[in-house]
Amino acid sequence: SYSFKDPANAEHKIFDYQLWEPGYIQYDKFELINNGNLHFKYQLSIMSNETLTELADVIDVYYIEKAPASVTRESFTDTNKLGTLSSILANGGLLIKGDTNDFEDAINDGTADTIFTSYIALKMQESAGNTYQNMPLYKDETDGTAGFSVKLEATQYTYEEDSFDKNYDEKAELPVLVSSAAELAEALTAGETNLTLSAGTYTLPNAIKNKTVTLSGTKDTVIDVTGGLTYINGASVTFDGLTIKSKPGTGYNYGFADAKDSVFNNCTIEGSLGLDYSSEFNNCVFNISGNNYNIWTWGAGTATFNGCTFNCDGKAMLVYANVLDNGTTHQTVNITDCVFNDNGDDTVTGKAAIEITNTYTPIRTYDVIINNTTVNGFAQTVPGVGDFNATYGSVAGSDIGTNVWGNKCELPNTQINVVIDGVDVY
Numbered sequence: 001s002y003s004f005k006d007p008a009n010a011e012h013k014i015f016d017y018q019l020w021e022p023g024y025i026q027y028d029k030f031e032l033i034n035n036g037n038l039h040f041k042y043q044l045s046i047m048s049n050e051t052l053t054e055l056a057d058v059i060d061v062y063y064i065e066k067a068p069a070s071v072t073r074e075s076f077t078d079t080n081k082l083g084t085l086s087s088i089l090a091n092g093g094l095l096i097k098g099d100t101n102d103f104e105d106a107i108n109d110g111t112a113d114t115i116f117t118s119y120i121a122l123k124m125q126e127s128a129g130n131t132y133q134n135m136p137l138y139k140d141e142t143d144g145t146a147g148f149s150v151k152l153e154a155t156q157y158t159y160e161e162d163s164f165d166k167n168y169d170e171k172a173e174l175p176v177l178v179s180s181a182a183e184l185a186e187a188l189t190a191g192e193t194n195l196t197l198s199a200g201t202y203t204l205p206n207a208i209k210n211k212t213v214t215l216s217g218t219k220d221t222v223i224d225v226t227g228g229l230t231y232i233n234g235a236s237v238t239f240d241g242l243t244i245k246s247k248p249g250t251g252y253n254y255g256f257a258d259a260k261d262s263v264f265n266n267c268t269i270e271g272s273l274g275l276d277y278s279s280e281f282n283n284c285v286f287n288i289s290g291n292n293y294n295i296w297t298w299g300a301g302t303a304t305f306n307g308c309t310f311n312c313d314g315k316a317m318l319v320y321a322n323v324l325d326n327g328t329t330h331q332t333v334n335i336t337d338c339v340f341n342d343n344g345d346d347t348v349t350g351k352a353a354i355e356i357t358n359t360y361t362p363i364r365t366y367d368v369i370i371n372n373t374t375v376n377g378f379a380q381t382v383p384g385v386g387d388f389n390a391t392y393g394s395v396a397g398s399d400i401g402t403n404v405w406g407n408k409c410e411l412p413n414t415q416i417n418v419v420i421d422g423v424d425v426y
Contacts, residue, residue, distance in 0.1 A: 018137055019135075022125065022127070023126045025073050026123075027071070031116075031117050031118075032044075032117075038156060039099065040099065040154045040157050041098065041154065042153065043098075044094075046088065046089070047218045050219075052086070053136060053138070054135070056086040057085075058084070058132055059085040059137070060082075061084070061120070062082065062120070062123065063095045063096060063119070063121075064118060066118070071119050075119070092196050093198065095120065096118075097174070120150070149218075175194040177195075177196050177198065178196070181202050181203065181205070184197065188208050188211065194213075195214065196216045197215060197221045197242070200221065203223070210235060212236040213236070213238070214240060215239055215240065216241055217242045218242075219268055221242045221243065222245050223242055225244065225245065225254050225255055225273075228254065229257040229274075229276070230256050231258050232256050232257070233259070234259065235259045235260060238262070238263045239262065239264045240267075241265070243269075243270060244264070244270070246270060248271050249271075250272070250274075250296075251295060252299075255276060256277075259276070260277065261277060261278050262277070262279045262280070263279070263281075267285075268285050268287070269287070269294065270288075271287075272292050272293055273296070274298045274299075275296065277325040278301050279303055280304040283306070283307040284308045285308070285309045286309065287311045287312075289343075289347075290347060291348050292315075293315050293317060294311075295316070295317050295318070297318065297321065297333055298320060298322050299322055300324065301324045301328065301332070302326070302334070303334070306334075306336050307338065308339075309340075310338065310341065310353070311341045312342065313345060313347035314348025314349065314378060315352075315353075315355060315378075317353065317355070321360070322360065329365060330365045330366070331367075332367045332369070333369070335373055336372060336373070338374075339375075339376070340353035340374070340375045341376050342378045343377075350379055350382030350384075351382075352378050352405055352406030353405070353406075354370070354404065356407055356411065357387070357409045358415070359409075363415060367417045368418045370418070371422075372421065373420075375404050379403055380406070381401055383409070387408045393411050393412065394409050394411060395411070398413075399426055405425075407426070
């Protein structure tokens with residue numbers, strides 16, 4: 001998990017102190033527990049939840065693995081110092097790599113055992129000068145997310161044997177850490193498929209084409225599509241925890257093109273994003289301002305949104321099919337457990353949260369399935385000049401919808417099907 005959770009205190013945040021002074025130290029205890037009886041290899045990383053200031057250059061990171069029963073401030077010395085906080089995060093936040101080969105007894109009894117106890121510490125250098133006086137560690141802590149996450153990744157280790165040998169799982173690999181666009185391209189060219197990206201801005205290279213890849217990071221790991229469409233032909237990509245940075249505007253101009261499919265988990269999407277192929281979004285946050293949509297469904301045969309939040313100025317999603325990746329003229333949009341927020345400043349009027357339209361022949365048809373979704377603000381659709389066009393299916397007197405869904409082109413219910421919480425509303 002990317003999130004550190006204290007089983008004894010769910011509100012416990014690690015390293016969320018703001019104003020540091022030379023010599024100040026914070027440390028936290030972690031336990032690696034095995035619930036099974038198989039050996040594994042692992043890596044432990046630290047990740048900042050917010051962008052850091054230059055103060056990170058004079059805060060050192062310490063790590064004690066297999067810690068003794070008693071650990072104090074004096075336990076953290078040059079022997080267990082890993083480097084400055086800024087340098088650690090620039091290299092993916094890696095603290096330690098290891099395996100359970102040295103913990104035979106804790107593995108073999110099949111019970112939940114503590115493999116080892118470790119400590120992570122942050123300490124401001126005593127030599128830090130007045131430049132850092134009153135400087136906060138986090139550039140923005142107003143949203144309450146200041147602090148760090150600890151990421152533990154594990155996979156099976158070549159230890160147990162099957163009928164042949166112990167190498168049946170030798171290809172089980174931990175994510176590769178990359179810290180630059182060049183390293184990303186090199187890793188993909190070398191055939192790596194599970195990559196953790198350190199904070200920074202990246203564009204996806206040609207080497208990603210036709211590969212199945214997972215890209216992980218934090219909100220400060222930015223995949224930039226502001227230059228237009230990024231062609232990742234044939235790729236199947238999972239984006240995990242990243243920021244996708246686009247521009248406000250016509251959605252089909254910005255995003256990823258010609259891929260096989262994509263899954264976005266816990267991502268932040270800034271700007272207007274167009275879908276060129278079937279995609280799934282889980283627990284993502286979409287942010288846009290002005291007279292723009294957060295997302296266009298455009299080329300997706302199926303677009304799925306689970307637990308997502310859409311923040312906008314009055315229109316969030318445009319269900320609008322062009323050439324679909326499923327080879328048909330029918331698009332399915334699934335929206336579950338989502339929240340749509342209209343900022344309420346009247347930048348946009350007369351738009352529902354989810355607008356449905358068509359300007360193509362053969363006429364496109366839609367299934368829009370909405371479940372357990374909250375809509376704050378928005379309005380019933382007010383069809384604009386030119387929205388009604390019989391060539392594209394418009395029929396006078398068709399239901400134009402509510403503040404939840406809008407039928408601005410007055411398409412008949414033979415062309416669009418809207419189901420909300422199991423009720424066929426149109």
